Amino acid sequence: MRPIDLSLRGQAAAIAAGDADPSALLDEALARIEERNPALNAIVETFPERSREMLASAPDGPLRGVPVVIKDEWPLPWRAQRFGSAEMLTPTVPAESGPFRALRDAGAVIVGVGNMEELGAGSTGAISVYGPARNPWDPERCPGGSSSGPAASVSARLVGGAVGADGLGSVRYPAAYCGLTGLKPTFARSAMDGHHAADTTTTIVSGPLCLDAADCRLLSSVLFGESLGEGVASGLRIGVVRDVPSEDVDPEVGEACEGAIDLLRAETAGTIREVALPGLEEATLAAVLIANSDGLGEATPERLNRLNPEISLINRAVLKYRMLIPSVAVSHAHRIRTLTRRRLAAVFEDVDVLAWPTVPAPAPPLEAPIVELPSGTETADRANVRGGALANLTGTPAISVPVGLSSAGLPIGLQLGAAWGRDELLLDAAEAVERANGRRWVDARPPLADAEPAAADGC
Amino acid sequence: MEDAPDRGGQFIAAGLASLGIEADETELAVVGGVHEVFGPAIRRLVEFDTGSVIPEPDLDLSQPPPQEKA
Numbered sequence: 005m006r007p008i009d010l011s012l013r014g015q016a017a018a019i020a021a022g023d024a025d026p027s028a029l030l031d032e033a034l035a036r037i038e039e040r041n042p043a044l045n046a047i048v049e050t051f052p053e054r055s056r057e058m059l060a061s062a063p064d065g066p067l068r069g070v071p072v073v074i075k076d077e078w079p080l081p082w083r084a085q086r087f088g089s090a091e092m093l094t095p096t097v098p099a100e101s102g103p104f105r106a107l108r109d110a111g112a113v114i115v116g117v118g119n120m121e122e123l124g125a126g127s128t129g130a131i132s133v134y135g136p137a138r139n140p141w142d143p144e145r146c147p148g149g150s151s152s153g154p155a156a157s158v159s160a161r162l163v164g165g166a167v168g169a170d171g172l173g174s175v176r177y178p179a180a181y182c183g184l185t186g187l188k189p190t191f192a193r194s195a196m197d198g199h200h201a202a203d204t205t206t207t208i209v210s211g212p213l214c215l216d217a218a219d220c221r222l223l224s225s226v227l228f229g230e231s232l233g234e235g236v237a238s239g240l241r242i243g244v245v246r247d248v249p250s251e252d253v254d255p256e257v258g259e260a261c262e263g264a265i266d267l268l269r270a271e272t273a274g275t276i277r278e279v280a281l282p283g284l285e286e287a288t289l290a291a292v293l294i295a296n297s298d299g300l301g302e303a304t305p306e307r308l309n310r311l312n313p314e315i316s317l318i319n320r321a322v323l324k325y326r327m328l329i330p331s332v333a334v335s336h337a338h339r340i341r342t343l344t345r346r347r348l349a350a351v352f353e354d355v356d357v358l359a360w361p362t363v364p365a366p367a368p369p370l371e372a373p374i375v376e377l378p379s380g381t382e383t384a385d386r387a388n389v390r391g392g393a394l395a396n397l398t399g400t401p402a403i404s405v406p407v408g409l410s411s412a413g414l415p416i417g418l419q420l421g422a423a424w425g426r427d428e429l430l431l432d433a434a435e436a437v438e439r440a441n442g443r444r445w446v447d448a449r450p451p452l453a454d455a456e457p458a459a460a461d462g463c
Numbered sequence: 464m465e466d467a468p469d470r471g472g473q474f475i476a477a478g479l480a481s482l483g484i485e486a487d488e489t490e491l492a493v494v495g496g497v498h499e500v501f502g503p504a505i506r507r508l509v510e511f512d513t514g515s516v517i518p519e520p521d522l523d524l525s526q527p528p529p530q531e532k533a
Binding site: 190191206293317318320321325328329330333342343386398424 | 486489493501513
């Protein structure tokens, strides 16, 4: 196997053991991007000289010499983030962000910037100033958003790992759509400084998108600035909620996730119990409202009146509409957040993890990002947020794990959530899922990543 | 209720104008579409009685909520 096709930890180990030359690996990653990215639009900018400089000065850290991708949500010392948009409400400048520093200090080599949904405002990745990234499993399908490019990059084996951000599910949705493992850490546990909303957001965190849970553990350790211990999930108490996120789903998704939950129970000699978590619908609404109002301080009529016309019409409309959200609704949303946190804390006294599908249906077409559910036709954005928002509202960690392929050959993701600070348990549980299914789904490769390298590869 | 969309349109146009936010006809139509999605959700949140919920002091989202005092 070529070094670029190894896992993130495999690449790191090969370099550390002297079995892989990091310069050659960087060249291989750049060649792979040149070969495969035109069909994906996953990476919007490379900077080979900067990457070589990072490699030349890379310390002997856990990712020394390993190429990675970072989302267009984080500034770099040589590049301001664009947030997938023609313009942001507040100007941005090149800077050292927390995730950049964490990667640099771990010895990683940032090889490119990943595409993303415009202004982070969607779950499909269908809108971006760069044009949408595409799903390696089917380039006509959505890769998921808002961390669309990082997910597509890893899924297509352009790199072994990528850093995204998750404010309302934006790591987990693309992980599910692209067949990856993606972790939304406990709030404030992963590097966040340098983000344009770092001082105002109460929902956004940085998070890893990787091929499997062990790689997520490695990249999370880098982003957290602490080594995340490895354990074996045993006697896992798995909670299932018989409500919209697990019930109003595509039958294939429901079947795959139910099967994976059963396997997880058997693998961990655990138990499954139904738990009640009332008010999920209100909690989702509260999360959406809070996420949309956290950054309102930067909005002024003057700024809104001179929005770049290249920003999509829908997002210009949302930016303006946010000014009309009544304060009483935001106040209620914050109280619902408190209520939901208390209810969830009570649930986590009885179970270790909550499990439900990450998204209710596999990746929809880019041309029409809508999904068919038992309750009817729905936009993917409205459907996805029902399962994704709870972790952001409450601050709890959640992970998406691949657990199957649909009959159309599209990945299916199971979401596991845990109590505050139990990110390690989620990684242990995700590894238990992998063991239980023989790593069938984390080792599955999209057709595009199975393609033979082009003749010019490596030149 | 039949004139609800019209009232929504008036709310959008008047609300934006009152804040000095400009929007042409196309934008107003799209903002109106956003309101059709968000409006019912906002109304539902406002109607949800949260009067008995005591807000968390010093909210720390990295930790579970403190135990409520009896």
